[in-house]
Amino acid sequence: MKAYVFPGQGAQYPGMGKDLFESSSEAKALFxxxxxxxxxxxxxxxxDGSADDLKQTKVTQPAIFLHSVLLAKTLKEFSPDMVAGHSLGEFSALVASGALTFEDGLTLVFKRALAMQKACEVEPSTMAAIVGLEDxxxxxxxxxxxxxxxxxxxNCPGQLVISGSVEGVDKACQLLAEKGAKRALKLPVGGAFHSPFMEPAREELAAAIESTKFSAPVCPVYQNVTAEAVSDPEEIKQNLVAQLTAPVKWTQTVRNMIAGGATSFTEIGPGKVLQGLVKKVDRSMETSGIDRFGE
Incomplete structure (x- = not known):
């Protein structure tokens, strides 16, 4: 069974999607x-923008969404047995699987990005990667x-990202280093994503999601909040709202997809991060990536 996975924020790079625009009339029209x-x-x-230009949340999130979704739309054969996306990537997965239209998906992603940006400005907060300790x-x-x-x-066994107040994350990094973490490294992000600090953004996005039409996807969508396969549109909506303040259960998602019959994972969109994470969950799993038109 073929599993397709879609990357989240941080996978962007200058020049992304240009080959799609130049090679596919369908992609060009959607761009x-x-x-x-x-x-x-x-x-x-x-x-044509710089890495810094692409780092703005209001640009990053729609850019990654567009790159992933348009790649999926221009594939000669795209018949997923199951899909999942990491954080922002869940919106790409929902559009690729037919649960959301392209227009509605992009509109929600942009509203999400703006709401998250606003929430980051309310109170200083941050995130840190912790490597080498049990969850x-x-x-x-x-x-x-x-x-x-x-x-x-x-993210995978032995790799977890924490999120919270600047003081809280600093304290946690110090204590986790003392516990033997190989790395406790603060991340260059604008705020504490997937934490209670995103509550204002969750409330804002909830209204937008509630008023958007969702359809049954063509295959199960493994959602971040539960790590379980979901096909019911109402359940998908609830999980999508909860996602902003809840953790991304990616390790559990990959394990459940494998238990559900996945024999290969294809990452659609910029970068190779998710392929690496899948391998860390199960080294024997077949992985590949589609990052450019015609691959």
Whole structure:
């Protein structure tokens, strides 16, 4: 069974999607429609902007979404048995599997990006990558700190991202280093994603998701919040709202997809991060990536 996975924020790179625009009339038309929906020429930033230009959340999230979704749309054969996306990538997975239209998916991604950006500005907060410790050790240390700091991304065994107040994350990094973490490294992000700090963004996005039509996907979507296969549109919506303040259970998602019969994983979109994470969950799993038109 073929599993397709879609990357999240951080996978962007200058020049992304340019070959798609130049090689596919379908992709070109959708890129131009995206510029209209967003109200600015995201294609100019994607194709000719710098890494710093692409780092702005309001650009990064729609750029990665566009790259992933348009690659999936221009594949000669795209018949997924199951899909999943990491954080932002869940929106790409939902469009690719037919649960959301391209237009609605892009509109929600842009609203999500703006809401997250706004939430980041309310109070300073941050994230850190913790490598080399069991999940339960990280969870225990986070819960022992008298600050908001939580597990945010369960990326693969021995690699977890924490999220919270600047002071809380600093304290956690110090304690986790003492517990033997190989690395406790703060990330260059604008705020504490997938934590209670995103509550204002969750409330804002909930209204937008509630008023958007979702359809039954062509295959099960393994969602971040539960790591389980979901096909019911109402359940998909609820999980999508909860995702902003809940952890991304990627390790559990990959394990459940394998238990559900996945024999290969194909990453669609920029970068190779998810292929690496799948291999760390199960070294024997066949992985590949589609990052450019015609691959």
């Amino acid at each position: 131009e429609k995206a510029n209209e929906i967003l109200g600015f020429a995201i294609t100019d930033i994607m194709f 339960n050790v990280v969870e225990e240390v986070c819960s022992s700190i008298d600050e908001v700091v939580v597990a945010a991304n369960y």
